[in-house]
Amino acid sequence: MWKDLVLEAKSLACERGGRTIFRELNFAVKSGEAVELRGPNGAGKSSLLRLIAGLNRAAEGALTLGGATHEIAELSHYIGHQEAIKPALSVRENLDFWSHFMGGNTQNALVPFKLERLADDEAALLSEGQRRRLALSRLIAVKRPIWLLDEPTVGLDVTALDDLRKVMQSHLNSGGLIIAATHATLGLAKISTLAIGTTH
Amino acid sequence: MQKFANPALFLKLANALLPWVWLITLLFFGFGLYGALITSPADYQQGETVRIMYVHVPAAWMAMFVYGFMAFLSAMALIFRHPLADAAAKTAAPLGAVFCFLSLATGSLWGKPMWGTWWVWDARRTSMFVLMLLYLGYIAIWRSIDDPHRAASLARIVAIVGALNLPIIKFSVEWWNTLHQPASVFKMGGPTIDSSMLWPLFFMALAYTFLFVALHLHALRAEIASRKQRQARLAAIRTS
Amino acid sequence: MGQSLKALLAREVLLARKQGGGLGAALSFLLAVIVLVPLAVGPDLALLSRLAAGLMWLALLLAVLLTADRMFQQDLDDGSLDLLTMGALPFELITLTKAIAHWLMVSLPLALIAPPLALMMNLDVASLPVLWLSMITGSLALSLLASIGGAITAGLRRGGLLVSILILPLYVPVLIFGVSATTLMMGPQTATPSLLILLAITLLSLVVAPLASAAALRTYLR
Numbered sequence A: 001m002w003k004d005l006v007l008e009a010k011s012l013a014c015e016r017g018g019r020t021i022f023r024e025l026n027f028a029v030k031s032g033e034a035v036e037l038r039g040p041n042g043a044g045k046s047s048l049l050r051l052i053a054g055l056n057r058a059a060e061g062a063l064t065l066g067g068a069t070h071e072i073a074e075l076s077h078y079i080g081h082q083e084a085i086k087p088a089l090s091v092r093e094n095l096d097f098w099s100h101f102m103g104g105n106t107q108n109a110l111v112p113f114k115l116e117r118l119a120d121d122e123a124a125l126l127s128e129g130q131r132r133r134l135a136l137s138r139l140i141a142v143k144r145p146i147w148l149l150d151e152p153t154v155g156l157d158v159t160a161l162d163d164l165r166k167v168m169q170s171h172l173n174s175g176g177l178i179i180a181a182t183h184a185t186l187g188l189a190k191i192s193t194l195a196i197g198t199t200h
Numbered sequence B: 001m002q003k004f005a006n007p008a009l010f011l012k013l014a015n016a017l018l019p020w021v022w023l024i025t026l027l028f029f030g031f032g033l034y035g036a037l038i039t040s041p042a043d044y045q046q047g048e049t050v051r052i053m054y055v056h057v058p059a060a061w062m063a064m065f066v067y068g069f070m071a072f073l074s075a076m077a078l079i080f081r082h083p084l085a086d087a088a089a090k091t092a093a094p095l096g097a098v099f100c101f102l103s104l105a106t107g108s109l110w111g112k113p114m115w116g117t118w119w120v121w122d123a124r125r126t127s128m129f130v131l132m133l134l135y136l137g138y139i140a141i142w143r144s145i146d147d148p149h150r151a152a153s154l155a156r157i158v159a160i161v162g163a164l165n166l167p168i169i170k171f172s173v174e175w176w177n178t179l180h181q182p183a184s185v186f187k188m189g190g191p192t193i194d195s196s197m198l199w200p201l202f203f204m205a206l207a208y209t210f211l212f213v214a215l216h217l218h219a220l221r222a223e224i225a226s227r228k229q230r231q232a233r234l235a236a237i238r239t240s
Numbered sequence C: 001m002g003q004s005l006k007a008l009l010a011r012e013v014l015l016a017r018k019q020g021g022g023l024g025a026a027l028s029f030l031l032a033v034i035v036l037v038p039l040a041v042g043p044d045l046a047l048l049s050r051l052a053a054g055l056m057w058l059a060l061l062l063a064v065l066l067t068a069d070r071m072f073q074q075d076l077d078d079g080s081l082d083l084l085t086m087g088a089l090p091f092e093l094i095t096l097t098k099a100i101a102h103w104l105m106v107s108l109p110l111a112l113i114a115p116p117l118a119l120m121m122n123l124d125v126a127s128l129p130v131l132w133l134s135m136i137t138g139s140l141a142l143s144l145l146a147s148i149g150g151a152i153t154a155g156l157r158r159g160g161l162l163v164s165i166l167i168l169p170l171y172v173p174v175l176i177f178g179v180s181a182t183t184l185m186m187g188p189q190t191a192t193p194s195l196l197i198l199l200a201i202t203l204l205s206l207v208v209a210p211l212a213s214a215a216a217l218r219t220y221l222r
Helices: A043-051 A092-102 A126-142 A158-173 B007-039 B048-080 B083-115 B124-145 B148-181 B197-238 C003-019 C024-043 C045-066 C071-075 C080-083 C090-120 C125-151 C159-184 C194-222
Strands: A008-015 A019-030 A034-038 A060-065 A076-079 A146-150 A176-181 A191-195
Touching: A008 A043, A019 A034, A019 A043, A019 A060, A019 A176, A034 A043, A043 A076, A043 A146, A043 A176, A043 B048, A076 A126, A092 A126, A092 C003, A092 C080, A126 A158, A158 A176, B007 B048, B007 B083, B007 B197, B048 B083, B048 B148, B048 B197, B083 B124, B083 B148, B083 B197, B124 B148, B124 C159, B148 C125, B148 C159, B148 C194, C003 C090, C024 C045, C024 C090, C045 C090, C045 C125, C045 C159, C071 C080, C080 C194, C090 C125, C090 C194, C125 C159, C125 C194, C159 C194
Parallel strands: A034 A176, A034 A191, A076 A146, A146 A176
Antiparallel strands: A008 A019, A008 A060
16 A cells, blocks of 8 residues: 655654753664664653654654655654543544544444444543553554554553554555554564664 | 753853943942932922832833843744753843832832822833733743743743733733823823933933843853753763 | 544534533633622622623633633643644644634633623623624634643643733733723724724734644643
């Protein structure tokens, strides 16, 4: 579905609160590739993901996306620690909003993480694991090539982990890119590692 | 840490200039007060109390000037990201607030013997009061937010939005005043200001300005020192 | 782009209906003011009549201010704000849409309900239409200016009081021209100049408020 995308970072530096989190970061991710961010806590894994998502600005260096005309942020999904779920709305209404706002449809989005039976239930009633699955379903509802995932495996049980793996692999097969900060193993074919904060 | 490369230059400059600034301040106060209290005439209507004008009017000028200065510094910080600009605006605010309060208080002292009340809701006084609120809001931002970088970003916005609104507020208050007091009687300082009153006023204004510069340099120096201390503390904590 | 705007507006309206956008609290506040004022100044109808328009305006803007700090807070706290910046819409349009949603669900309803309530303070019935007009015209400015305060304090624990200090000076022109529209009607001049200036202030806020709010919220997203 997506072809020839190249997300490249050259001499990227990130600052937060006046403190340099990382400097001289270089990497390149192509269509169909996944990168695991590894490093100690506070090393800047989350900051890097948020930087790519456009929530933070690079202090130095450049981030480019080859093979596309839109902004990187418009072609990315960011799944962080928070779920962006409105408790007063139903599961379907939550997903509907994001698919209308960002362009997509919820038709099949409830299937991969097995949320069909909960579709019309209020999000306030969901368990923690179900909330995580709802947040991840956003990845299906709105089709965007770059996935920025911060600890996606947290809160998921064995079945959900398996679903996540399938979803991620399918995304890579369609030419998507995945950059994930994780302490767990994602079990994907063709995944490289980027270490943050261990050498700087 | 690298962002504070500039202060070394500023500190050298400040340390060198301060004694001179204080000297000039004292000189201007000397001339100004001499002119205000001794050589300038008493008003035929108000008598000796008109001399409060020499303390009141420059204070009002400074209150407005310092706010404009603060807004200008905030704009500089926003556009050029100069690291000292935020600190300069932060330290200028309390000084401006004091000038504002001084203007209001001396205005009351001046007004009491003339109108018999401690407060009158005329256009200038009311605007000065609203300016006081703008100062307090700005200072409150700095105090309510722990992260100094976040506080700086938000304070900039508060200062700039406030400065944009200030002319509108002044205009609306003046308009409100003419609505409710169609016979606008009193004008601060009398119908015209005689030249014998002008030059002491001028000297007092200069004295206030240099006083502000001196106090501001002191405050900025202290602010830089406290930031260095905080950064050193943070670095020590993070590496332990 | 238009679809995104509609989606955001629709969600704000839906959320306001389902979880309460603050209209209930604001309305209760309005009623409380109407009860407390005569208790404070006495039931002298002539006095109340002179005060009615001004007091109603004061109650209106304080009620709007009450709901300001929650405008962006939930979206910031649950991570929605992060995602809203990643759509095709410029962030400034998003803050504008949220302010307009607030106007539709809080300020405008209050502006519609307040003037008839002012009759309880012996407001001159002849000035009712002008009071309505001035409040409706000014209500958008109230929401827009409140959004600036709401954005600046979105990440603070107890931002409510700070919002008041920040926004009340900005409300001064709106209050002055809003009330003078009614008082002027009782005098030789017409209310039109006041209403026009009120409109001008609203238009200015339409430009400044989204810019300031977006800039303030970005500091929380970093």
